[in-house]
Amino acid sequence: MPKYNYESGKLSRSHLLHYLDSAFSAAGSASWFLLGKDIEDMSVELNPDISSVKNVLDETSVEDNGYEPSLDLDTFYANPGDALYEKLKDIMMNRKTGDACKTKILEVMVDKTTGAYDAWTEDVIVKPQSYGGPQGGVNIPFNITFAGNRTQGSVTFADTVPSFTAASDSDT
Numbered sequence: 215m216p217k218y219n220y221e222s223g224k225l226s227r228s229h230l231l232h233y234l235d236s237a238f239s240a241a242g243s244a245s246w247f248l249l250g251k252d253i254e255d256m257s258v259e260l261n262p263d264i265s266s267v268k269n270v271l272d273e274t275s276v277e278d279n280g281y282e283p284s285l286d287l288d289t290f291y292a293n294p295g296d297a298l299y300e301k302l303k304d305i306m307m308n309r310k311t312g313d314a315c316k317t318k319i320l321e322v323m324v325d326k327t328t329g330a331y332d333a334w335t336e337d338v339i340v341k342p343q344s345y346g347g348p349q350g351g352v353n354i355p356f357n358i359t360f361a362g363n364r365t366q367g368s369v370t371f372a373d374t375v376p377s378f379t380a381a382s383d384s385d386t
Contacts, residue, residue, distance in 0.1 A: 216228045216229075216231055216248065216250075216324075216374070217229055217324060218324060218329075218371050218374070219324065219327060219328065219329075220325050220326055220327055221327065225324075225325055229325060230321070230322075230323055230324075231248065231320075231321070231322040231324065231376075232248075232249045232250065232258075232285070232319060232320070232321055232322075233246035233247060233319065233320040233321075233322070233376060234246070234247050234249060234298060234338070234340065234358070235247075235317045235318040235319075236296075236297035236298045236300075236317075237297075237317075238314075238315075238316070238317040238340075239317075240316070244318060244378070245297060246320055246375070247296070247297055247298045248374075252289045252290070252291055253287060253290075256285070256287065258284070258285050258321075258360075259283065259284050259285070259286070260281045260282075260283050261281060261282040261283060261284060262278075262280075262281055263278075263279035263280055263281065263282055264276065264277070264278050264279065265279070282360075283359075283360040284357060284358060284359050284360065285319075285357070285358040286355070286356075286357050286358075287355060287356055287357075287358070289353060289355065290302070290353065290354045290355060290356060291351040291352065291353055291354075292345075292351065292352035292353070292354055299354075301317075301340075302340070302342055302354050303354075305340065305341070305342055306345055306354065315339050315340050315341055316337060316338070316339055316361065317337075317340060318335050318336065318338065319335065319336055319338045319360070320333060320334070320335050320376060320378055321333060321334045321335075322369045329368070330368035330369060330379070331369050331370075332366075332368060333366075333367055333368055333369040333376070334365065334366050334367070335364070335365045335367070335380075336360050336361070336362065336364040336365070337361040337362055338358045338359060338360055338361055339358070339359045339361050340357075340358055341356060341357050341359070342354050342355070342356045343355045343356060343357060366380070366381050367379050367380040
């Protein structure tokens with residue numbers, strides 16, 4: 215179970231929460247689906263894009279082109295009761311592309327003793343990589359590619375449901 219408060223010491227992995235908007239809707243309120251069930255290891259890969267060139271004068275120039283973040287979920291068991299399952303099934307079985315695969319991610323860092331907690335939303339593309347798997351359950355591993363429009367803000371929780379509020383320009 216995720217921890218919705220921080221006490222002291224190092225952060226538990228459950229203090230970094232990732233949600234996907236299972237509604238996959240560009241407009242309207244988000245329906246946040248918590249990622250992590252059945253997953254033992256989940257990290258956002260930042261994939262920094264840095265290039266360096268050494269010229270004939272032995273001078274090195276470095277160009278920082280930013281990041282190309284992604285998140286790979288190697289385990290997602292098909293569960294017809296989960297809101298995210300219906301959308302993943304539609305994308306994979308109908309071979310959807312483009313905007314049909316676009317939604318938002320919500321990242322929350324629970325590193326304070328009380329909310330509101332620091333949070334970020336960003337557009338993402340969700341692409342199932344395969345489906346099936348071994349005995350034990352139908353697995354739908356999928357990748358999340360961050361697609362820009364990152365917004366910093368804060369989250370409060372009502373029970374376990376997050377509510378995101380974007381920061382004003384003066385807050386960031």
